Every structure is written in structure tokens, then in C-alpha cells.
Amino acid sequence: MSKELEPLADPGLPEHVHRKADIDPIAAKRAERQVAVLFSLSAVGTLLFIYSFFFIKDDLFIFLPIMGNTNAHQLGIGMGMALSLLFIGFGAVHWAKTLMPDQEVIAYRHELKSEPEDRSEFVKTAKEGAEQAGLGRRPLIKRSLAAAVGLAGLPAVILLRDLGPLPGNSLNETNWKTGTKLVTDPGDRPIKASDLEVGGVAQVMPALLAGQKRTLEDIAKDAVLLIRLRPSEFQLDAERLSWTHEGIIAFSKICSHMGCAVALYEQTTKHLLCPCHQSTFDVTRAAKVIFGPSARPLPQLAITVDADGYLIAKQPFTEAVGPSFWERKS
């Protein structure tokens, strides 16, 4: 082992090795021809693009290995464009590699730091300028300037106020009210208990009032999943059990985690899976979370039947649906 670290000496740039095209004019001519061929292939590509664009019908499909049934028009214009671009590049690079000088050149790095005279000049100029502005000697100017500039930024922020309404209580409300009929989505057909078989699910929405149109904002809050089990399969307390009807249970379809639609119902395990982040909910236990990142069960909608036997909501949701937010109490 040695004590000082004296590095090995730098042997300098290795000797330059000439390319064939540098020494042999025939090789140079060949390289030139190769470059020309490459550029010409680009032109062929362009022609392929033009021909395909105008003359190949866009509903013509041809069978190709690996790719299967391929649209000839798309392939023609795509490959035409690709080839026309690629071969310009290949030609230019081949030209540089074989014919342009490939002798390595050395340039020297300049010191990035400025000359000491420049630096002291700069400091002097900056200092003089600051003194001439006189902020240091005139605190009143400094303070009032700060106040003015600080305040002047406020209109920019205040102008953003009308980007949207204040949330108010809207996050806690949906269109489900006491007595609202459950209707199929799509179709808007009211549902009788007997319509849903054990093991069945239905995507439902609140029935629309006369003349009302359903908006996406409505769907984002009102979407409900109806599931039918055998009543004996529930593991609910008395209150939650009273929110079901003959084995039919209703949950908000909007995931309590981040708002995706939760509707993967596994009939055998009675689990609901959200495909976004794999939160898993146990339907028999009021959509309790048994796996995944959701921290809350899905809100359950209390349902019953009306005089004609159609399923209706017994009461609105008792908590906000969808993802959590600061003002949410639980």
C-alpha cells in the first residue's frame, strides 16, 4: 500500500485512426452514394404518404403478421411519414460519420468566474446605485413602498374569487330525499323489490322530477348501487338492518376514498371492489372497509317500499357521499 495518491500520467489523446473514406477515394465515393440512397428513400417515404393520403380508402383493412388486421390508410400515411423523416436523419448522420472530418478537436474552458476587476466594479456600481436610491437613509419611503407593493398584489388574487361558487353545504346534500323512488340507470324505470333477484345488482338513480334533466354533477353524487342478498347473510346492527328491505341493501356508488364508481360486486364473497385503488368493502357489514386505502365505509342509503311496492329512499343519506374533505365531521 502506498501513502500518497500520485495518479498515473495522462498519455494524451490517442492517435487518430483514419476511416476508409478518408484514405480511399473509392470508399469515399461509395459512402457518398450510400448517403444519396438514404436521402432518396426519404423521398420514397414522402411519396408513400401522399399516395396513401389521397388514394387509399380509410376503410380498407389488410392482414399483416404480428399486427393482425391493419388499416391500410393509417399504415400508409404513418409509415410514409416515418420513412420520409427517418431517412433524412440516417442520411445526415451517415454523411457526418463517413465523410465529414472526425478528427477530435480540443477547445479550452474559460474560467467561469469573472475577472477580479469586473467583480469589484460590479460591487462598486451596485453599492453606488443602492446609495443613490437612498432606501437605507429614507425608511419612510422603504416602508410605504413595501406596503404599496404588498397591497397591489391583492387585486390579482381577489380577481380569482369568481372562479367558482363557495361550497356552502352542497357537499353534504344529494338529490335523495325521503320518498324518492329508485330508478334504473339507464332507463329510468322504477324498481319493485321482486325485480331484483338474490345475487343481483342494479345501478340506480333518484327518480327525476317532472321536467328535470339529470346532470353529470347529479350523477357524481346520486349514483347508488342496489344489491340483493339473503336477509340471513347480513351482519348488521338493528338500525342498519332497518335500512334494508327483504335483503336488498343500497350504498352510494361513489367511492369514499377518491370518488371512482364502486360497482365490482363479487356475488360469492359479498365484497365490493373499487378498481381505482383496490379498496374492498364488505356488503354484509354495511360496506365496511376490509382491504385497501379507503378509510371509511360507503354511505348506506336507507330504503323501503312505497304503497305500490316500488323501492324508495326512507330518508336522505345521513352523511356526505364521496371523498373526504376538511369540513366533514366523521
Add this chain to the structure above:
Amino acid sequence: MTARERVAGTVANYVDERTGAAAWMKKNLQKVFPDHWSFMLGEVALYSFIILLLSGTFLTFWFDPSMRHVVYEGSYQPLKDVEMSASYASTLHISFDVRGGLLMRQIHHWAALIFMAAIVVHLLRVFFTGAFRKPREFNWILGIALLTLGIVEGFLGYSLPDDLLSGTGIRIAHAIIQSIPVVGTYLSFFAFGGAFPGEIFIPRIYIVHVLLLPGIFLALITVHLMLVWYQKHTQYPGPGRTEKNVVGYPLMPVYMAKAGGFFFIVFGVTAFLGAVASINPIWLYGPYTPGQISAGSQPDWYMGWLDGLVRMAPPIETHAFGHTISWNILLPGLIIPGIIFTGMALYPFIESWISGDKREHHLLDRPRNVPNRTALGVMSLTFMVIAMINGGNDIIATHFDLTINQIMWFSRIGIIVLPPLAFVITKRICLSLQRADRELVLHGKETGRLVMLPHGEFIEVHEELSAEKKFTLTQHEQVKAISLVKEDTGGVLNPKGIRAKLQARFSAANAENIAKPTATEVKELEGGHH
């Protein structure tokens, strides 16, 4: 003088009289660029950006960024008379009824994916070779900013068509905004103009995507390139290369031809992908409605790690004084990414604090010679890869006969256990490689030829390395640990206290290296056997 020379002379004179261009043109046409394939990764990103600008502008000639409801009347039959937003309908129009429309959509989207991949690979190259050290720290920060903005720009871009898959992504972004304590609900109502999904989000992100962010990109990329130009590109160590020179080829004509040609090649490869590989077939996804979802919903690859982190997060929410904080969203969605990107941006300063090295560096490091940094990089990559795997856990489960539950648990535990393991393994591998280099320099390359010595012993003939190779393997500096001065001579404790102790500890670990062979050691062996 030929006619062509006369014309060129007139033009040059005209321009120079008005701009004084000749002086800086002369200097810059001769500028030297070192040549290595790993220096072209940043170029791939740059050219992809230009391709995005060109293809994107094309698309804006037909795209309608409005969420007003329309009934589809175009040529794609499976969506006939379906209600959808104008942005979705106009994207269908571009795909089916504009010749070259689908091709340009695909080129645009493939270019975006390549853009982000190139940025990441370029970042890895810069990181592992230490190109971010002084004087290039600012450029590194610019690069991290470009990476972050690129992720946002891509997300906004693929959300513009308002299809079921990207709409789901917007829903999740909305949930992240809404979960922010105190101001979350206000921010989300302001961003969406009311309740989700609203009618104004797509027009707003459209302007961010086609005007604001591209403008910022242009500015940042220009400064990024100007810095490279002015500070000159770094170079790999080797014979004839020093901290004070740049060895390579001049801009004109070699670099213009090679770099210019490479632009056409990148464009051509992107067009090739656009021609043969389907991407984002929004007509199969259907228009966005909050009541629908597809199995296997993922964001684009560069956000896959975010998705994976959100999936593996423990289900923790706190409720106190009538308020809810969703740690299961905030931690993986905002806090951890914030820490990661801030840490990345500050890394050059962190490393210079640990190593105590405040000098300029223009020669790159061979990763094995900086085992701590290399191990740190591999550790971070391991973290990202595990997060990404979890982001695709449902697709992986169905294709490889696993369960999503298994993959989730693997990710939850693996993301804590595997990165430190990767660190240790990588550091050891680097040290082994250093040992191997030392052996090579001292004893030469194994040739596989056996020779029997007169007294019967078999030895393998070793071939001595060339002087160039020996130099390349030993030119690097081996940083020394910062020694901790606990007390000065007067018995006064070091005022920096814990910070100094930490620094000493880290720098000692950082300085762990296999001593490289010196000139005397090599000379000692040169006279000897083999």
C-alpha cells in the same frame, strides 16, 4: 468568387451591419461538443418537445375544448346518438373523420410518453455521472422543474378528450385537491367552477396545456440549453481530457449534421410508433360520466408511481374537532411526492455538504467510483419501480396469475425493505468493481492463455492494459472524509454541534472507496512477473 459566395456574402453583411452577428456566429460555429451516446438522451427529450409543439398545434385546429353536451353524429357507429361533451366529440372527429388526424393524435401522445421517458433517462445519466455538481446545480434544478411540469402537462393533455379513463383521473385529482385541509373544498370549487365535474374544467386546463405550460417550457428549456452552451458540456474522463478542456467535434459541420439528423430520426421513430401502435383509443373508453368506471384504470406511465403510492397507502383518516384530514390521500398524493421532488432539487447541495467538495467539475464520474451516490440512485429507483408495479397491480395480477392482494402486500412491505437493501447491494457491487479495476491496472487483463512454467506451475498470461486505459481507470479523485473537529485547541466545543457530527458521519460513509493504484505501485509491478 462564385455567385453563391457573393450572395451569401451580401446576406451576411446585411445581417451583421444590423446585429453584429459575425462575432458570436464565428465563435459559436466552432463550439466543441463531446461525443457520447449518453449525451443524446437530453436531445431526445428536446426533439420530442418540438414534435409535441408541432403535432399539438395541428390538433388544436380541430379540437373543441368545451364541455357542452352534444349528441354524437360522426362516423363511429358504436357511439351513434350517444350524449357526450364537445371535447370528446371533437376528438372522435379528429380520429375518424380527419385524414391524418388519428396519426397526429397518436404521434402527439407517443411523443409525450417518449418525452417523459427521455427526461427520466437523461436525469439518471446526469445523476449517476455527477454532472449536476458545481457549476451546474442551477441547471439541475431547472431539469427537475421540467420533469415536474412535464408530468402535469402530460396529465392535462390526455385529460382533454374527456373520456372515461382520463375523466377518472380528473376525479382522483379532484379528490386530492378537495382533501387539502382548511382550503381544499374552496380550491376544488374554484378549480371546477362548482361541484364536480362542472362545465368549465376542460376549457381551463386547455389553456394551461397549450399556452401557459408550453410558454414556461420554452423559457426553461432555453435557459437550460443556454447554460449548457455557456458552461460547455461535461465529458467522460479519458486520455487527453482534463477539467480545463473539451474534446469533441465542432458544431459546424459535424454536430449540425449529427444533431440535426437525430432530430429527424426521433421524429421518424415517433411517427413509426404512431403508425403501427394504437394509443389512447378513446372511442373504446366511452365518454366520461362519474357513474362509470373500467377495470384496470391507470394513469399514463409517468404517473404510475403516484397511483401505486395511493393504492398502497394505509387507510388512515383523522377526525378531530369536527374536521377530517385524509392522510391516506395527502401522504401519497402530496406530501411524499413533495418530499421526493424537493429532495431531488436540493441534491447537489446535499452532496456537496456531505463530501465537502466545493470545486468546479467538468469531468464526469464513473458511477462505480462514487459508490454512495450510485447506491442512493439505485435505492431511489427501487422505490419508484415498486410504486409503479403497484400502480399496475390489477393488470399484472390477471396476466401473471397473481392476486392484487399479494402484490399490494409485496409493495407495502417491499417499498420499505427493498430500497435500503438495494443501497447496500449496489454499494458493495461498486466497491467490487473498484477492486476489479485496481486488479486490472496492477495485473493486466486476463487472456485465458495458460502457460506452464519450467518448474511445473500453471499460470494465466495477463496482458497489460494500454496507457490510455490505465489512465482512464485511475484518473478519478477519491474524496477524503471530513474530519470532525470536536474541540479546538482551547477546549471549546465545535459550535456546529450535531450538524457537524452528521456531516462527518455521512462524509465518512461517502468516502468509502477501494484505494486506487498509484504510479509507484504500477511501476513496481511492471518490472515483475506476467
Add this chain to the structure above:
Amino acid sequence: MKFISKYRRRKGALPILIMLALTGLGLTFSAATAAPAKNTMTASAKSTIIEEGKEIFLKGCSSCHGLNLEGGAVAPSLIGVGAASVDFQVGTGRMPMQDMSQQATRKTPVYNEEQVAALAAYVASLAPGPRTYTNEEITWERDGNTAEGGELFRNNCAMCHNFAGQGGALTQGKYAPSVMGVEAKHIYEVMITGPQSMPVFSDTIITPEEKLSVIKWIKAAESEPNLGGAALGRVGPVTEGLLVWTLGLGILIGIAVWLTAKAR
């Protein structure tokens, strides 16, 4: 066998012996697990179709589903599942199940159409349940609406089977299979019967006309060629990202290496 042992030291003897052994083993295995011969029907007594179904059932299904269809530890009861369930499960080859794994996979049917019909009749005779359908009566081409079917599919099916019907993951290793390449009657029956993890979509929730539309959309998606090029599985961004990192960057880096390499 003296004349064979003469060749035992030849170079090819061992490989040939191994091949013979493997082939023999394979044939024995396939013979042992072979389906009940398709011609057992002629051997059995000429009874009604229900009797035939009962015989097939006792031979091939009762070991798991019980002698009286009551089910058991490994298989559910078949009381009330109806002919439709049998037609779907046995007709798509899911039953008899190959191994006791998480779920029955689609495979080549073991029984032919007649046997399936016999089994279905037998099971239906024990307790009422949904009836079978024929492909001819599922008039999806005439009476279905593709666009409406797409809306229904995305609302009710895509969350498990993915937007293009390619299938998706459920919990604990279960999965929703691809819906491509399935006979129209089987699609109809599967919605009515809700096999294994799949819920039941009765005719009152998704009407028969709506079911025809769903089938028409599935058939349209199946036959729809990929307009933009290779489909990469129709599973979304995961395979697209994979392509960029393998083919995309691979080609570009390869070209960069060529570009910076010294010419000869």
C-alpha cells in the same frame, strides 16, 4: 428383448428412450383424464333425456355437487340454478372444473351439445330455474342497438370486464374473464344466471331488449379492427408505457450508439 439391447450403447439410444418414456407417460395421463367417451350414450339404455342427464351427472358431477345436487364442501348446490346455468357452465367448458382453484376457467367443453342439453334438462327437472336459450332466438343483430349496448356495457359490465371486454382483476386471485369469443346464448345466460363472482342481471333490471343490445355491442367490439395499429391488449396505459420503455427507448438509444460510434 435381446435384439434391442444390442443397440443400448448407441449414441441416440438414451434420447430415444427418454422420448418414448415421456410420450408413453403423456398418453397414459391423457387417457386417464380423458372425457367420458362420447359414445357412452349408445351403450346406456334408451331412456328419456332426463335419465341420460342423470347418468352423466352421476358419473361426472356428483362427486363434487352431491348425489342429489345438494352441493358440498367444494361445490355449491345446484338446486334451482336452472338449465341456463348448466348450459353456460358446461357449454363453455368451465364445468367439469379442471382443478380446485379460485375459479372455473373457460376451456374446451368436455361434453357435446346433446350431453349438455341432457344435463341441463336433468338439473332443471329437480327444481325450477332459468331456462336455456338458443343462439337463433337471441336476435341481437336484428333487434339490438350497438350504441345503447355500449352505454349498458359501460354502466354494468366494464367495471369488472374492462372497457373493451378484455377482463379484469377481482380480489384474492379471482378475475372477470374476457367476454370476447363467447356465443350469444352464453352471454345471455351468463347475465341471467350470474355465475360464481358475477352478479345476476335479471330481465327486470336489464330487459331482454337491452340484453340484445349488450350482446350486439360485444360482438361489434370483437369484430372491430384496431384503427390506430397494434392494440397492445386493449388494457390501457400500462402496455403503452411498457412499449415506450422497451421498443421506443430501445430503438432510440440503439440509434444514438450507432450515431456516436466511429465509422470504419
